[in-house]
Amino acid sequence: MNFSRLLRENRPVVILIVLVSLSLASLVSGTEATGIQRGISYLVTMTAYPFLKARASMENMADFAFGFVYGYGSLRDENALLYQNLPRLSEALAKTSELNQENQRLRDLLEFKRANPRFSxxxxxxxxxxxxxxxxxxxxxxxxxxxxxxxxxxxxxxxxxxxxxxxxxxxxxxxxxxxxxxxxxxxxxxxxxxxxxxxxxxxxxxxxxxxxxxxxxxxxxxxxxxxxxxxxxxxxxxxxxxxxxxxxxxxxxxxxxxxxxxxxxxxxxxxxxxxKSVDDLAGLTQDVEAxxxxxxxxxxxxxxxxxxxx
Amino acid sequence: MADIGKNIIWLVIIVVTAIVQSTWPDALKLQSVLPDLTLILVVYFAITQGVERAMFTGLLGGIYQDVSSHDVLGHHVFCLVIVGYVTGRFATRLVTEHPAIKMGLVFCAGVIHGALYTAIQYVQEPSVSVATTLVASVVPAAFYTCLISPFVIMGLMWTFQRPRGLSSGVT
Known part of the structure; x- marks a missing residue:
């Protein structure tokens, strides 16, 4: 009876002792790989996920807003640079297209030649x-x-x-x-x-x-x-x-x-x-061609x- | 029912604070010094709701921080529970409502917390320089925490609708 009353009167101290003892026991034993640690980790990860997503979204929005306001000058320079490069790239593109067409034509010729091996x-x-x-x-x-x-x-x-x-x-x-x-x-x-x-x-x-x-x-x-x-x-x-x-x-x-x-x-x-030559037609040559x-x-x-x- | 609602709000606030503390450290960091928001909670609840609430706040916040910082379970819990107890005991003897006193209490709590944390680190890894850590990390962090504590405490007071919450400090 006296013990119960003692506990009730000194409840904060008892709680302190219990919590500190548990903490020390955990520190001494090292509970990194236990099921309790894994369960708590899972819970923490699940609750932290929305905050991490929100943080990433806010950072992206902030970067976008910052870049929109302060990146105007650099964007203008970049645009001018791209505008300068445009004719060169257009020429290169046209050349590439021409080469592609030529490549296709030559492939067709090659295919035709392969399909007719009896002719030179x-x-x-x-x-x-x-x-x-x-x-x-x-x-x-x-x-x-x-x-x-x-x-x-x-x-x-x-x-x-x-x-x-x-x-x-x-x-x-x-x-x-x-x-x-x-x-x-x-x-x-x-x-x-x-x-x-x-x-x-x-x-x-x-x-x-x-x-x-x-x-x-x-x-x-x-x-x-x-x-x-x-x-x-x-x-x-x-x-x-x-x-x-x-x-x-x-x-x-x-x-x-x-x-x-x-x-x-x-x-x-x-x-x-x-x-065929006249000799071929006359059968005078040993032509094995078809x-x-x-x-x-x-x-x-x-x-x-x-x-x-x- | 009112107590259950308050307890739920208390729980949510602790979880949200611990999440903010662990997921947005860069947003809070200033010159590589990071404030401890959970510590402010512990001090606030020690002042307004007593020792037990402060210790349980330390328990929950500490568990969350231990997990998120990949420490051994109990590292933060140990420090925050002790800080909650000491702060709660000390807050009962406050005779003034001046915010500076509360800030001073937060600073002291920060120093105690840092000292305990560093001591445990030293026990686990003796190569850690205790003096350097205290001077270069613990004291600046405690100071930074105490600087932002009025804003956090104002938010907590608004949440719990207790504008006179800082006045008594008695459970």
């Missing part, structure tokens, strides 16, 4: 394009000769019509001098003269496949490719039939829209060997009269 291609650069002709940077000194075919990744471009020592002139499908032996790929149909040529002398972008027998069927959209009789490797795409004209005579004609726009080209290939023509050989079912009648 010489890559040339176009120096000038003028009224349906192209001037390329290779000439007689580089082995370029008249009559050689010029092709691109999309198909037939034209043929060499004049050769200078270091340059050559290419007549494109838009030029009257360019005539390409062609056939309709679907039916292997040839015109009477067997060629596709420019529509007229007006340098039109449309070519004509004239003198098609009126009994033959030509459909709009039919792809037209080079024929084995042409100077070009057989099967190269030329264009697509865009219109069929029946004039009421024995002949009909088809307009062909070429795949290649010669005025948008930068690099093309000169086909060094478009046809045939030049790689278009599907379909049987020609026309009668002799149809084939040779004018």
């Amino acid at each position: 291609f010489t890559p040339v650069e176009i120096l000038e394009s003028y009224k349906g002709t192209l001037t390329i940077d290779r000439g007689r000194q580089h082995g370029v000769e008249e009559g050689m075919a010029v092709v691109g990744p999309e198909g037939v471009v034209g043929m060499i019509i004049a050769v200078q020592p270091y340059t050559a002139t290419v007549a494109t499908l838009h030029h009257p001098l360019c005539r390409v032996g062609a056939m309709v790929k679907r039916s292997r149909l040839r015109a009477f003269d067997g060629i596709v040529r420019s529509t007229s002398s007006d340098l039109s972008s449309i070519c004509t496949m004239a003198f098609i027998d009126m009994k033959d069927e030509v459909q709009i959209g039919d792809p037209v490719v080079t024929s084995p009789e042409s100077l070009f490797p057989a099967g190269l795409p030329i264009g697509r039939v865009s219109r069929v004209s029946k004039s009421g005579t024995l002949w009909q004609s088809a307009e062909v829209q070429p795949y290649v726009d010669p005025y948008s080209l930068d690099e093309v290939f000169v086909v060094e060997r478009a046809v 045939p030049v023509a790689f278009a599907t050989q379909l049987p020609d079912r026309r009668t002799l009269q149809e084939k040779y009648a004018p």
Whole structure:
């Protein structure tokens, strides 16, 4: 009874002794890794999290406000510096874009060359394009000769019509001098003269496949490719039939829209060997190359009269 | 019910003060001297609500500071509980309401707290220079704490709606 009264009268001292004893016991034993410490740490971390977030937000806001007010001068200088650099960067960007396009073109050419391993291609650069002709940077000194075919990744471009020592002139499908032996790929149909040529002398972008027998069927959209009789490797795409004209005579004609726009080209290939030599044709050489023509050989079912009648 | 509400407010104030003390030290620091807000709470409750409340304030605030400063549990608790007891006993003998007396009490409490803290540090790690720590850290911190104590105490008085809280100092 007296002990209880003693405790009640000296409660602060008792509390002090208990708390100090617990603290000392904790200090002596070291309670860093105990469950109590972990639990308290978890509680403290959870309660402190909103304050830490608030502190970070306030610091960011303060930095922003400070920078907005006091950083005006530096921002103006930075803006002037960026404005000075703008033309240089724009030029660099344009150059990069140009290089990307050139890279893509060269990749297309390379892909085209890899896809046609049976031909020997010489890559040339176009120096000038003028009224349906192209001037390329290779000439007689580089082995370029008249009559050689010029092709691109999309198909037939034209043929060499004049050769200078270091340059050559290419007549494109838009030029009257360019005539390409062609056939309709679907039916292997040839015109009477067997060629596709420019529509007229007006340098039109449309070519004509004239003198098609009126009994033959030509459909709009039919792809037209080079024929084995042409100077070009057989099967190269030329264009697509865009219109069929029946004039009421024995002949009909088809307009062909070429795949290649010669005025948008930068690099093309000169086909060094478009046809086999006479010796090759005669079987006198041990050429192990595959045939030049790689278009599907379909049987020609026309009668002799149809084939040779004018 | 009123007592429960007061106790809850008391608890929240201790937690918030300890969080501010532990999470915003840079905002409070002045010339690398950090005030002890929990100590001001302990002194305030010792003056206004007595020894027991001061000791429990020291217990809660000390636990929080020990955890947040990665000290061994009991380091701050020990110092603050003793400071709460001593301050509470001493506050009962105050005969004036002048704020300077309260500030002086906070300063003394800060020195006692710092001395105890340094002593425990010395026991744990004898290489600590006690004199240097007392002069370079404890006394400036106690002074800084005493300088900001009027503002903290005014806020606490406003919170507990006891404008005459500093007058008696008796539980």
